[in-house]
Amino acid sequence: MTGTGLLAAPEPALRPALHPLSAEYLDDFYRDGGGACAIMSVAHFPDEVLAFLQLECLAAFQAVVAERCDAVVELGCFDGRALEVARAAGIPYCGVDINGTAVAALRERIRDEGLDAQATTLVGDAQESVRWSAQVPGRRPLIVLPFNLLGNLPDPRRALTGLRALGGTILISVFNEQPRTTAVRRAYYARCVTGLAEPAQGRYGGAVFRGARGFCSESFSAPALHRLLRECGLVIRSQTANRLGRSLTVRGA
Numbered sequence: 735m736t737g738t739g740l741l742a743a744p745e746p747a748l749r750p751a752l753h754p755l756s757a758e759y760l761d762d763f764y765r766d767g768g769g770a771c772a773i774m775s776v777a778h779f780p781d782e783v784l785a786f787l788q789l790e791c792l793a794a795f796q797a798v799v800a801e802r803c804d805a806v807v808e809l810g811c812f813d814g815r816a817l818e819v820a821r822a823a824g825i826p827y828c829g830v831d832i833n834g835t836a837v838a839a840l841r842e843r844i845r846d847e848g849l850d851a852q853a854t855t856l857v858g859d860a861q862e863s864v865r866w867s868a869q870v871p872g873r874r875p876l877i878v879l880p881f882n883l884l885g886n887l888p889d890p891r892r893a894l895t896g897l898r899a900l901g902g903t904i905l906i907s908v909f910n911e912q913p914r915t916t917a918v919r920r921a922y923y924a925r926c927v928t929g930l931a932e933p934a935q936g937r938y939g940g941a942v943f944r945g946a947r948g949f950c951s952e953s954f955s956a957p958a959l960h961r962l963l964r965e966c967g968l969v970i971r972s973q974t975a976n977r978l979g980r981s982l983t984v985r986g987a
């Protein structure tokens with residue numbers, strides 16, 4: 735994740751934290767600035783995070799096998815961690831990210847690794863799947879929402895409802911609401927987010943962190959996440975968890 739050679743943009747002046755539903759929310763931290771590069775840099779990950787990412791990767795591979803998926807579509811892909819799942823399964827991959835610099839770096843990696851026939855990328859918003867769904871491969875894709883991406887989105891319900899319409903299997907990987915996890919997240923975000931505020935109660939039973947340039951990330955309790963999935967018409971096919979978070983495989987009811 736640091737291997738992309740992406741450099742963090744200079745810090746703009748600190749602005750008041752934006753509400754997660756505000757329009758500038760995504761534009762600020764992820765779309766254009768260096769926020770994506772900072773938060774996805776391995777150098778900023780507390781040690782505990784690596785086990786969580788391993789859990790997520792193995793859950794994704796198991797889902798591909800169990801649900802007979804014919805492609806992997808990774809949202810918030812940054813440098814394409816789930817490309818390894820597609821490589822291991824021998825199926826097409828598409829990485830989608832709102833950050834054009836990250837997508838350009840992933841495209842270069844795909845070229846360097848001779849995977850042009852298997853892997854594609856696009857710049858797109860996970861919440862606007864109707865805009866890019868025609869470009870993704872597979873009739874039964876595994877759509878991966880990695881590394882607490884769901885907790886970054888202003889409107890998780892809208893995002894999940896849109897993704898459900900794609901007809902595949904969705905893998906959702908989120909941080910839990912446990913105090914220990916909140917402490918690990920605080921240490922993580924303190925390394926890459928300026929103006930980090932004390933965590934507040936989130937919308938889904940977890941803790942929400944806010945910072946400069948509209949940074950906003952919330953975690954999920956299991957009951958609140960299950961309720962959200964039900965409300966979106968999604969049923970749980972499998973789930974696995976470690977002390978930091980959980981990965982769930984879901985499909986349309």
Ligand SMILES: C[S@@+](CC[C@H](N)C(=O)[O-])C[C@H]1O[C@@H](n2cnc3c(N)ncnc32)[C@H](O)[C@@H]1O
Binds near residue numbers: 764774809832880950
């Ligand atoms: C996977 S998330 C990681 C979140 C972080 N670990 C946390 O705890 O909140 C970061 C990646 O998602 C991308 N991203 C953020 N919002 C997005 C959106 N709405 N659509 C697509 N990609 C998005 C960013 O550009 C970045 O590459």
